[in-house]
Amino acid sequence: MDKGNGLPGRQGGSQAHWGAAGQRPDGDADSRPGHDPYGTPPYGQPGPWAPAPPVQRPNPTPPAGTFVPPPGATTPPAGTGLPPGAFPPPPVASTTGTTALPGAQPAGRYDPWAVSHAMPPAPGAPAGPEPEPAGRRPVRLVAAAALIALLAGILGGTVGIYLERNGAFSDVRLPQTRAESNPPAEGSIAGIADAVLPAVVTLHVSGGGAAGTGTGFVLDDTGHILTNAHVVRPAGANGVIEVTFGSGDTARAEVVGQDSGYDLAVVRVTGVSGLTPVELGDSDAVRVGDPVVAIGAPFDLEGTVTSGIISATERPITAGGEEVDGSDISYVNALQTDAPINPGNSGGPLVDVNGRVIGVNSAIRTGDSGGLEGGAQGGSVGLGFAIPINQAKDVAEQLINTGRATHPVIGVTLDTGYLGDGARVGSSTGDPAVVPGGPADQAGVEDGDVITAVDGDRVRSGDELIVKIRSHRPGDELTLTVERGGENLELVVTLGESAGE
Incomplete structure (x- = not known):
């Protein structure tokens, strides 16, 4: 920093004693030989105003015999002939070590010309900036800082909203609770489904220009499967019945026996091992309001599980009647349930809370036909009917043993x-x-x-x-x-x- 160049508005400092070849008296070397500290700023470069005329500066070194007051003296001693107060004020040292008051001399130095001989601006040159009142600058600084902060906040918020709406934050991670790997509780719907699903199969039947899908469940480990008679009827004498297990494996099945009056049939698969039979319950012990689960392949969606209650017992229904002679009409003293049953559920198990089969899903009342149909094409309206398992068990045993009931x-x-x-x-x-x-x-x-x-x-x-x-x-x-x-x-x-x- 150039100290005390004598220009208006600049802080005064010690500029009086310059040594040869541009060496400052404080030991700082000036790299510009012959530099005039009172020339046009910056040194030797064109400035905003014309250079001032040469000024004859008094020799800072007092001539021989001239009295030099000691540091700190303010009153001339007697015999000097100088009036009181003739000495310039003593230097004022900064209390912080970094800032001196205007016109103050560096500590330990005294230049009687530093203050009293400041150079005036050149003729026609613009005056330097007028000093600003001390109390105004902090207010302006605070206002400017507040304005900058406000603009930065608005800009940052706008940019953030834009980036968020346009998916720029691709690394968002949402909190998630990990489920425990415990087995489903016994008696829960999940527990019932877990126990029964391995024994439930889907049947795809085709023959004689007709085809259909139904459900069945494994009765024993020798491959006997119980389903509805109307499910296997399209196969006729030479059709195909393909059974799909819960594992995804498939096998061909043959009809062991069927009875349209009960709407029950038994088919059998051979060459299949590891079968899981269902557990049969007691339909006579079922009460209205008991919770139940229906499992099947509604609209060919295999392994579908629905739940509900027993809505009524011993509900007399007739279903079928598609044959001209009425030989396919079934008469069932059924269990009524509101568990959703749809086309494809036919032949599937209706299960109690213990996972025991209490009925064979067979018919629904549809909203469009107003009647009871086995394998009806309408959807569930909450009126499903199942053959009680006690009756189905008797018929299944007869079909397995004799081929007819x-x-x-x-x-x-x-x-x-x-x-x-x-x-x-x-x-x-x-x-x-x-x-x-x-x-x-x-x-x-x-x-x-x-x-x-x-x-x-x-x-x-x-x-x-x-x-x-x-x-x-x-x-x-x-x-x-x-x-x-x-x-x-x-x-x-x-x-x-x-x-x-």
Whole structure:
């Protein structure tokens, strides 16, 4: 820093004593020989104003015999002839070591010409900047800093929003809770599905220009699989039934036996090992409100699990009837559930909370048809029906052992045109309405009798009477409530049997 160049607005300093060849008295070498500290700034370069005329500066070295006051003296001693106060003020040292007051001399030095001989600006040169009041500069600095901070905040926020909206932050990591690898709780839907799914299979059936998809479940380790009769019906005598297991493996299956009256069939796969059979439960112990799980392949979506409750028990339904002669009509005293069942669920298991099969999903009531259909193409409306497993077990055993199942019968013909309450015994063909020597004949049932209840359960139609009878086995005894000539009679009948279809 050039000290005390004598220009207006510059801080004064010691400039008086210059040695030869541009050497400053404080020992700092000036690299510009012959440099005039009072020339045009910067040294030797064109400046904003013309150089000042030469100034004859007094010789800073006092002539011989001239009194030089000692450092710090302010009053001339007696005999000097100098008036009081003739000495310049003593140098003022900075308290910080870095800043001196205007006009102050460096500590330990005294230059009587440094302050009193400051050079004026050259003629016509602009005056230097006017000193700013001391109290104004901090205020302006604070305001400028606040403005800069505000602009930086607005700019930063705008840039941040733009980058965020345009996906610039590609390394975002969101917090996530890792699930524990514990097995599903017993009795939970996940636990039931985990236990039963390995035993559930999907059947793809084709033949005779028809094809369909259904579900089944493994009964034993020899390869027997239970499903619905309407699922395997498209195969006919020469069709193909392909079974897909939960593992993804496939195998061909053959029909062991089927019965359209119960809408049940058994198929068998061979050459397959490691089969996982289901556990059969007791459908007679099922109560309304019990939670259940349905497993199947609705719309060919294999391994689908849905849940609900038992909505009703012993719900008499008939399904099928697609054949002209009605030989495919099934009569089921069904379990009703609101677990979603859709086309493709047919033949799949309805399971209780213990993972035991209590029914075979067979029919749904559809919103478009208003009727009950096995394998209907409509969607679930919360009205699904399953064949109770106790009945299905009996039929499956007969199909496996003999290839066909027997039906319990009472030996009567019912009047299908009767529109009243109950089932009226009667024939429109001229044949006897009561089979001579049959169970009903032996129990005392006569032509024209109206059967209104079975074992105390009300009968509303002929179909309901058939359903209630088929929910039993041949040889079972039933009490029929019969209305004859305005009187109610109770007749005990022992069920006979007939070959199934």
